[in-house]
Amino acid sequence: MGFPKSVNRGMRHRKQQEDVVLLNSDTLVCQNWLKNLQKAAYSEPNIGTATPLSNNATIFSYPSVNADNPVPNAKACQDISAVMGRIWHRDTIDVPTAHGFCMYVKSSCLEQTGLFREDIFAQGYGEENDFSRRAAALRWRHVVCMGTYVGHAESQSFSPVKHDLIARNLEILNGLHPGYARLITRWQNRDPLAFYRKNLDLARLHQNNPSLKSVILIMHNREGGILRHVWHRASLYEQAGIFAFIMQPENHCSGRPIWKLTSLREKDYPNLIIPRNAFSFRALYKELNCEKFEIHSYIGSTIEKIFSLSQCGLPYDIYIHDYSWFCPRITLVSDTNHYCGEPDFEACLACIKISGTRTDDPAPLGKLRNWSRTLLAQAQRIICPSKESAARLKRHFVGLQPEVIPWEHVLNVEALSFPIKRHHEKRIIGILGAISIEKGYEILLVLAQHIKALHVPLRLVLIGYSCNDPALLETGVITITGHYEEYEIQALTEKYAIDWFFLPSLWPETWSYVLTHIWTCNRAAIVYDIGAPAERIKQAGGGLVIPLHTALPVLITLLMSPYDYLGAFRTQGDAFPSSSRSIRP
Structure with missing residues (x-):
């Protein structure tokens, strides 16, 4: 019969003033799921539908909202749901549409809005979105229930034709409700659930690790050997029983500058995202019970933002991967594409004026070096991987005492040689x-x-x-x-x-x-x-x-x-x- 007709057939059997829950057959519910859905729906009179979070439910997805989450088993589902129930205070977040995989519908909303459209959505996909927009036109609200979690295998009914159905029905949906796609995009860009997902990550993190200790490793958002070293540092901390979070600058889909924290357990806690400011960093630092943070690069975050973190009174170390601390060209290569020889300040200014910077940092050279000097002076430790890099740093920042610790164990390569070739051999x-x-x-x-x-x-x-x-x-x-x-x-x-x-x-x-x-x-x-x-x-x-x-x-x-x-x-x-x-x- 297709999903819309089948659902309508069921809803026609309800008694007068009975609410309805649509629940797919490929779902896994937890204790108190129905009670908490009902609490969310009745938290305010004008709420028409309530939808829970799930591993696979588009804008209702958790932990990751942008990537596939594994289908949880019964224990994993119950564990997440239990934490949600513990931190929930019956607050709700409005959404532009409900999701039919698990959708609580109030009787009065259903009576005013009517059943699903059977005539245009074929086997399925889009019918609950159409219902939601028709209900919204009658001033009914749709909310996320943040008190329960429902596992969802998804797309089991129509998986062979899923993409074709979605494309067809989305076009129909936008025709029936002009601007629907833009409405969803605007909501996703605002991402009102981001704060809640972060708090849920933190609550689960503490639930799973009662004696949590952590460090934050700050790096840039580019490629290079720094990636290898930072992840190696993270693995060493993890082996010692300390959570290691790598913090990188990103731009939210809305364009807002953010810091995103990832770890070796990224799939479990992918929502540790904060605004790019010292206040948010300090708050998260405390919530993660951090022992210290490491600065591996300011690039992407700006030297000014990283400097502001150093003024929070938190202990930190600095690892030297390049010369961006005093050279906005990063590598000491001049406009002639050769090693610059590290000239005086005026020559450096002239070089930057001609060739520009490679850090994308707006800080003038003087401020860059002043901020760097203070950052380095206040660090608990400064670690360089080679004697030469330490010597260059000391030349530019007199009085520093960096430690020289190679990034890797020294290999025994003395026996390596060049194989002798005859003159004509290639x-x-x-x-x-x-x-x-x-x-x-x-x-x-x-x-x-x-x-x-x-x-x-x-x-x-x-x-x-x-x-x-x-x-x-x-x-x-x-x-x-x-x-x-x-x-x-x-x-x-x-x-x-x-x-x-x-x-x-x-x-x-x-x-x-x-x-x-x-x-x-x-x-x-x-x-x-x-x-x-x-x-x-x-x-x-x-x-x-x-x-x-x-x-x-x-x-x-x-x-x-x-x-x-x-x-x-x-x-x-x-x-x-x-x-x-x-x-x-």
């Missing part, structure tokens, strides 16, 4: 990662062009991608794999028979997970004498360090036979491990 040289300008894109392009022009027996393989792949591919001497997962690096290295790697990065990286990946593949690396990669090779071996801005002919010679330079040190009786020395060709 060398396969790998480049790993996302190659931007500061990561050496222009060097790579000119190198590829010269290899092609001079018929040098070198072949380049970029495991990853660049800021301009077509120009590199046009040379005909480079293969580009595109985006990769970490577990694929070893296989791609073997597939392309890479002999050794070249890191063309021009900026003083604070650390380099790329170098770690190369070493994990049992390959040696050639790097410029700048930043953590050079420092690590000098300390541990596993490659060759060459001068920054090495002339192109010399660079090609080094890439062709790096072992010749290592051998020269051996013949001179060098006391240091040959694989860990820098050279001056």
